[in-house]
Amino acid sequence: MKELLVSHIGDIDGVSPIILLKLCPIEFHYQLLENHELDDYINKILVEDLSVYDHIYITDLCPSMDLLSKIDKSCYKEKFRIFDHHVSRVEASQYDFVTINLKECGTSLFYQYLNTKYNFEENVKNYVGHVRDLDLWLWQEKQNILAKNLGDLFTIYGCEQYIDTIYQKLNSNIRVSLNTFEQKILQLEKERIERYIEKKEKMMITFQYENYHVGCVFSELYRSEMGNVLATKYPHLDFIVMINSSGGISLRTIKNDMDVSLIAKKFGGGGHKAASGFSFSDEMRSFIIQNIFKGAILDENN
Ligand SMILES: [Mn+2]
Numbered sequence: 001m002k003e004l005l006v007s008h009i010g011d012i013d014g015v016s017p018i019i020l021l022k023l024c025p026i027e028f029h030y031q032l033l034e035n036h037e038l039d040d041y042i043n044k045i046l047v048e049d050l051s052v053y054d055h056i057y058i059t060d061l062c063p064s065m066d067l068l069s070k071i072d073k074s075c076y077k078e079k080f081r082i083f084d085h086h087v088s089r090v091e092a093s094q095y096d097f098v099t100i101n102l103k104e105c106g107t108s109l110f111y112q113y114l115n116t117k118y119n120f121e122e123n124v125k126n127y128v129g130h131v132r133d134l135d136l137w138l139w140q141e142k143q144n145i146l147a148k149n150l151g152d153l154f155t156i157y158g159c160e161q162y163i164d165t166i167y168q169k170l171n172s173n174i175r176v177s178l179n180t181f182e183q184k185i186l187q188l189e190k191e192r193i194e195r196y197i198e199k200k201e202k203m204m205i206t207f208q209y210e211n212y213h214v215g216c217v218f219s220e221l222y223r224s225e226m227g228n229v230l231a232t233k234y235p236h237l238d239f240i241v242m243i244n245s246s247g248g249i250s251l252r253t254i255k256n257d258m259d260v261s262l263i264a265k266k267f268g269g270g271g272h273k274a275a276s277g278f279s280f281s282d283e284m285r286s287f288i289i290q291n292i293f294k295g296a297i298l299d300e301n302n
Contacts, residue, residue: 001054003028006041008060008106010034012154013135015163016107016128017059017083022167024118032159035270036279039067050076058082060106062089062098071097083109088261088270105135127166127176137274149178152186155222193222197229204230212238212258220244227252227275239263245285250277 005021008014009032021028033041038061050056056076062084063071071080072095082098085105093100099109111120111128130147133139139147154162169176178186200217207214215230215237223242230240231254239253239260249267251260252275261276269278282302290296 002026002052003055003057004045004050004053005030005057005059006038006061007032007058008035009159011135012131012151012162013105013107014060015154015159016131016166017057017110018163019167019170020107020111020114020120020124020128022163023120023124023170024114033061035061038062039064042067042071046070046074046076050079053079056080057110058084059110060084062086062092062100065091068092068095068098071095081113083113085109086261086270087272088265088276103136105132107131107135121170121173123173123175124170127170130176146177149182149186150176151224152189153178153182156185156189193225196222197226200226201230201233206237214239214241216241216243218243218245220246223250224252224275228254243280245280245288248277248279251275 003021003026005017005028007017007030014032018030018032021030031041038058042058042063045056056079058080060083062068062082071077077097080097082092082095083106084092084098084100085102086100087102090100090102092098099113101109104112108128108131111124114120115125130139130144130150133142133144134147134151138144150166153165157165166176200219203217205216207216213236215234217226217230217240219226219242223244226242227240227250231237231252234240238255238258239251242250242252244250248269251264251271253260254274259273261271261273264270264276264278267278269276271277286298286302289298
């Protein structure tokens, strides 16, 4: 028998459940997805033969309420276990196969579940703590630089190489730390990010939206650092918007009385109180083209 894991492609909280399963004596398949791809994927597999799988795990992601009700009625319901921690998905916890806990991250919830069955070594628990610190933005107040470094290493390595690197470290039963090579590439990357943010900062556009002061940059890269640097540097701004025209629109705030997930929700997105997002739609792309090239008619096959 096998397991199927569906998780979030975007960060170390999404990919670390794969590392955890690799450390267990089981066979599994995995699929990494963006938030907006999840419902289509689950709808697709629900009509396939899922009897080959013992469990279908979904981590750091959660299907829509409509889809959860469909899973609840499906013959495969018993196989589903969902572990998420996004504030916008709290209502999903009414289903007994869904665990939502805002104080944990996807990886730590999945770790707690797997640990009762497979009893991980201490170094795995230690690694999961770093993932949690980074994903819940606790690393700064805890001064957990290693957590931050792991996130940066993921950005440089990409999913496959990151998973492999961390798996090798954990499997050889050592505590995760960075070797000299990894430290050097992180240093180079850090300098690159600083230059990038400086450049984008000069191009920041500020505006009023409802009662909020907003700072906005067009940026494809390093959005979590950028949001944090700009929100800290410009405390009069209520939140920072980062627009990636080929990806999504991210919102970031450092104000305690601000909840950007409510703003993201208005645009069909979601996320956390301090960091949320929504997609950059095809309509928005068409709108930009038609605003630049007045009178343009878009081809139908776009
Ligand atoms: Mn997460």
